[in-house]
Amino acid sequence: MSRKPTLAVVGATGAVGSVMLDVISRRADVWGEIRLIASPRSAGRKLRVRGEEVTVQAISEEVFEGVDVAHFDLPDEVSAHWVPIAAAKGVIVVDKSGYFRMDPDVPLVVAEANPEAVRNRPKGIIANANCTTLALIPSLAALNRSFGLVSMSVASYQAASGAGQAGFDSLYDQLGAVAGKRDLGTVSGDVREAIGEGGDDTFGAPLALNVVPKVGGWRPDGWTSEELKVRNESRKILDLPDLKVASTCVRVPVATGHSQAVHATFSSPVSADAARKVLAEAPGVTVVDDPDNNVYPMPIDATGRDDTLVGRIRTSIDFDNSLEFFVVGDNLLKGAALNSAQTAELLLPELS
Amino acid sequence: MSRKPTLAVVGATGAVGSVMLDVISRRADVWGEIRLIASPRSAGRKLRVRGEEVTVQAISEEVFEGVDVAHFDLPDEVSAHWVPIAAAKGVIVVDKSGYFRMDPDVPLVVAEANPEAVRNRPKGIIANANCTTLALIPSLAALNRSFGLVSMSVASYQAASGAGQAGFDSLYDQLGAVAGKRDLGTVSGDVREAIGEGGDDTFGAPLALNVVPKVGGWRPDGWTSEELKVRNESRKILDLPDLKVASTCVRVPVATGHSQAVHATFSSPVSADAARKVLAEAPGVTVVDDPDNNVYPMPIDATGRDDTLVGRIRTSIDFDNSLEFFVVGDNLLKGAALNSAQTAELLLPELS
Incomplete structure (x- = not known):
């Protein structure tokens, strides 16, 4: 019997790290040792994975000894430092940060779209796409294979947990501050007052009873980093360098689930019926589209689901060869931990 | 001195009716008698307008005697019955319902776009557009005059109060049910459970911690009435019968303000800079667009404002002659009462 490969989870104590351990624990038991790694300040903590307690080790060059594949979930600048160190030790890194995604020598992999790309990794690094992009890709990849995607205009409805545990907590703090105050939302300014100072810290503006049309940092010409990620990462994953993309990214007061x-x-030529047939067969996609029974995709139904949900599929009225649809994905699962786990599993044939 | 015309407000006791009375009270004092009209069950109630108490009268044919202009804010089927009765008595009706909007003999008027259309009203009826359409029109009208609008793809973020007082109340009930429950939003189904039975009644699904991609009723081919209104009403108001429109309408947990x-x-050819200049001069529009200072349009800042807010203005990267932008309007003001008041005031020259 061949040795099962050793997996490391770097950033194991973070919000996505915790989801990562859940995902690994409920998927097929394909890994040998699972090493949990975090900052020195979290070293010594015990976390459960596959039903067993594992002690978290401090990140260092030595801790990667003997590791076959490592999931990295660290801030961009921390990944920029540690990922090359792990890769230099022969570890295949699956990195969730934004740092390496657009590097032409780093494949950006989504199992439903370009699984073969894991094999071409000159730097030993594979990148995991942004959570908003990832909610789109399973549907887009299937539709692209059948109909040839040329352009898209997308508007997002992004959850607070996309900003990590701090985002999740801030949303709940803010909901507590506005719940029961029915005079809010009728006169300008009151929501800011109710939420008080610090209300802008996490999302750039209050999020309760509001939507914030800014996700990520500012880039030239009024774009946000998130909007450019949706465009650039979709082009790379789908291998459509000329894909036309218009993207507006907006935070909404939802806990989990990017729509x-x-x-x-x-x-x-395409139609809603033809698209529905393609999407019904698409991996990673569940069609949730039955207007007669008020069935459509929503964040509360996507939370905790591996599949992305797609519905409200319509043949465009005024545009040739065009569709409208609505997709929702769990930003912590397909948008992060699950996609990373799937990508690592694509490496198993060459590791066993 | 010429007689000031008599105004009636039909549906004065409703949510929009109450905003209507506020709007009339704070605008120029151009009306003579203001008659308040509602269903027989609300007759006898006293409401304040222009600082005075006025007794609500029951709707009847006789109550329209001597009225020059009447605002109607009633459900479609009630408007369908009473509007022609009032119009037959020589009243010019400004109707907020959806019933007459697409009638070719009824102008659909937005002061910033087609004010001259009030003069051509063969049925004596003028229609007020849908609240979502109205948030778009001031910006679109100005951009269309300068650059010639050809097509648009719009995604909405609509407030609970678009579903009336019941929508507003339901959102607050739901926020009360989820606030403080930090386990919600991490596992599918919990939000439904927390909100409990009846949570789907107002919006078709729970709205707290969720977005609901269905506004209005179902229409053929998977469209909603709201999405078709955005398309059809924009075409009519802008007098662009060939305008290509793709629209997806979504309810979000916001109290007031449709984005x-x-x-x-x-x-x-168009650019963000050129568009910003045009929009800065556009009536009914305030440009709120300063990324360096984290300034962008949001519902909490649009609530209680007469102007629609526009920002996040960007030159499209991949599409010729194209822009991205984000607009927000108070759905009870420009989206309803204010637009109706402005339309009625356009009639003053011919009434004095």
Whole structure:
């Protein structure tokens, strides 16, 4: 019997790290040792994975000794430092940060779209896409294979937990501050007052009873980093360097689940019925689309689900070869931990 | 001195009716008698307008005697019955319902877009557009005049109060049910359980910690009435019968203020800077667009404001002659009462 490969989870004590351990624990038991790694300040903590307690080790060059594959979930600048160190030791790194995604020598992999890309990794690094992009890709990849994607206009409805545990906590703090105050929301300014100082810290503005049309940092010409990620990462994953993308990213007062309204144009004729058939067979996608029974995709139904949900599928009225649809994905599962786990599993054939 | 015309407010006791009385009270004092009209069950109630108490009268044919202009804010089928009765008595009706909007003999008027249309009203009826359409029109009208609007893809973020007082109350009930429950939003189904039975009644699904991609009733081919209104009413108001529109309408847990992410294509070259200049001069529009200072349009800042807010203005990266932007309007003001008041005031020259 061949040795099962050793897996490391770097950033194991973070919000996504905890989901990562859950995901690994409930998927097929394909890994040998699982090493949990975090900052020195978290070293010594015990976390459960596959039903067993594992002690967290401090990150160091030595801790990667004997590791076959490592999941990295660290801030961009920390990944920029540690990922090359692990890769230099022969570890195949699956990195969730944004730092390496657009590097032409780093494949950006989504199992439903470009699984073969894991094999071409000159730096020993594979990148995991942004959570908003990831909610779109399973549907887009399937539709692209059948109809040839040419352009899309997407508007996002992104959850607070996309900003980590701090985002989740801030949303709940803010909901507590506004709940029961029915005079709010009728006169300008009151929501800010109710939430008080510090209300802008996490999202750039209050999020309760509001939507914030800014996710990520500012980039030139008024774009946000999140909007450019949706465009650039979709192009790379789908291998469509000329894909036209218009993206607006907006935070909404939802705990978990990133939604997106999509208007997409294809090179071939398409209809809602044809798209529904393609999407019903697509891996990683569950079609949730039954207007007669008030069935459509929503964050509260996507939370905790591995599949992305797609519905409200309509043939465009005024645009040739075009569709409208609505997708929702759990930003902590397909948007982060699950996609990373799936990518690591794509490496198993060459490791066993 | 010429007689000031008599105004009636029909549906004076409703949620929009109450905003209507506020709007009339704070605008120029151009009306003579103001008659308040509602269902027989509300007759006898006293409401304040222009600082005075006025007794609500029951709707009847006789109550329209001597009225020059009447605002109607009633459900579609009630408007369908009473509007022609009032119009037959020579009253010019400004109707907020959806019933007459697409009638070719009824102008659909937005002061910033087609004020001259009030003069051509063969049925004596003028329609007020849907609240979502109205948040878009001031910006679109100005951009269309300068650059020639050809197509647009819009995704909405609509407030609970768009579903009336019941919508507003339901959102607050739901926020009360989820606030403080930090386990919600991490596992599917819990939000439904916390909100309990009846949580789907107002919006078709729970709204707290959720977004609901269905506003209005179902129409053929998977469209909602709201999405078709955005398309059809924009075409009519802007007098662009060939305008291409893709629309997805979504309810979000916001009390007041309908937001929209817009991707728009024009017949002439356009840039964010050129658009910003045009919008800065546009009536009914305030440009709120300063990324360096984290300034962008949001519902909490649009609530209680007459102007629609526009920001996040960007030159499209991949589409010729195209822009992205984000607009927000108070759905009870420009989206309803204010637009109706402005339309009625357009009639003053011919009434004095």
